[in-house]
Amino acid sequence: MVESVEVMSGSKALGGARRRRTRCRRCQACMRSECGECNFCKDMKKFGGPGRMKQSCLLRQCTAPVLPHTAVCFACGEAGKEDTVESEEEKFSLSLMECTICNEIIHPSCLKMGKAEGIINDEIPNCWECPKCHKEGKTSKDGDGLGKRRLDNGEVGRWKLTDDPPPSKKKPPSAEETRQDGQKRKKEKELSQESGPKKKMKGAREKHLKKQKQKPNSSDSAETNGPNSSSGGQGSGGVGSATQAPSSTSNQDQRSHHREKLERFKRMCQLLERTRDSSSSSSSSSSSESDSDSDSDSDSASPGGASEPSSPATAYNSREREREKEREKERERERNRRLAELGFSASDDSEGERTGNEQEQEVTSEETQQQQQRSRKSENTPRGRRSAAVTEIEDEDAAGGGEKNRKPGLLTPPSPSALSSSQHQPSIGHAHSEGVSKRSNGQEVSRNGRTRMEKENAKSNSGGTNANANHRHQSNKTGRAGKTRSGTKQTPTQTTGSGTANGGNGGVLLSNPASRIAAQLTFISPPKAVQMERHLVRPPPACPEPHCLLLDSGASHVLPRDVWLRVFQHLNQKQLCVCMRVCRTWSRW
């Protein structure tokens, strides 16, 4: 049952429809043509492949997937009406928002509870964690406990781009020839045996029964709702049903799925960033894989808070928004470029598309770099969410302030994500040094997902296309610019230690990177796509860069910032990337 999560809920609730997101058609990725070289392209019939994968070109992964036009509000049954109003707040209230946890699509204005409690994912249009879910405490993570993972790092090993050769190559589907008799999964069956209808059954429901996970959840209930009344209902029906059950059971599942989705996105971003870098040094020893981490969790949440009334307090800031958009665009461009570099040919050959815009940008000034870093960071990281409430009007407090503060903090993910890969592992324990807060909040943010790309990219790199990909790339961009990559995520917290920990060695810096981070990001805005308009944006906390490196012990490292900076100047990009992961301070510097 569960599985069908979408289905289920859909069916029950909405009419059955699954709401799969579709490409925005406006982002750069959507506008470009197929590369013809990635695995998916090769699989396409148009490129002579078998067509079994049915996936879009890696270079065409939409950066801002939108809800289908047919999507309607779970409560009132109507479509998004953001176009009918001018202010941001109204737009938000009238737009359809899809919850990544329960998957409901609803107008914030149709919720009875305050919309302020929703956490908007600004990476994906019309995507948030609805107030209901939040109230229930499900934060994204799931609580399920069950299962799946936490966001952690995703990929564990792999990616060593430079150093290692890929394990096995991928197999390029070359289609016909490739397959000889050997493979036919389904097809064979059908053909041989049954014959019947191949696809489409609408009922999709048959399938399922899969696993049942269930969580004991508690709640969920209630949701639905509504305000609606009036009209509508429509379709969705049943919604009314009121009852919703979807909740319980399916929610979790849904949640998980969604989570994965988002996660994938995140990973993709990471890959992009890292692609190339890393490695560097060392490798070597160590290894222990590990990972692990953390989690934290707990979240806690918010119990109660809020309540009903809504107040949108959302503060939107248009100026910021605009800026974000710009950044976003840039980001996108970079992304594409990077992808291309990864191996996909885009840059090199074929295709002629991308005109100049996309490729040029290199910035080198320090400042710029920093900024970019930030942005990038956000990309990889789970960034995306912000609480709608930012400001929250509701003051309640009650529970305390803690809560309030918390929300905004949501962003912080515990995730370890990132780095991970093989080489880095810190040995550090963490302590906090900077400001820190690690909080565990459990939220992971993992949601964003775009997924496939990442993976695929990887693949490609490793194998296929790539043979050269790894190395080749022109030195220029990559190499220097530094900008390019680096990414990585941020460093949130504390972990300063690295240097320290080991004692000093000069080499240290490079060699041991740190581990992850966990923590807090400041959020930055992400940029995303063209279409997202609503969201509130909140200003990043700005804190000044520290002038010295705080050690875990609380003392400052003997080397002051400027000295470190000089050291950094002698490092190459990869090395710098590694350093950036060591601790937040280094990253900022």
Add this chain to the structure above:
DNA sequence: AGAAACGTAATA
């Protein structure tokens, strides 16, 4: 875990 394959939603 990752990759491949599939069912079928969304669109054209």
Add this chain to the structure above:
DNA sequence: TATTACGTTTCT
């Protein structure tokens, strides 16, 4: 109806 491709399922 045809095509693209999302999200899940199944296989490795």
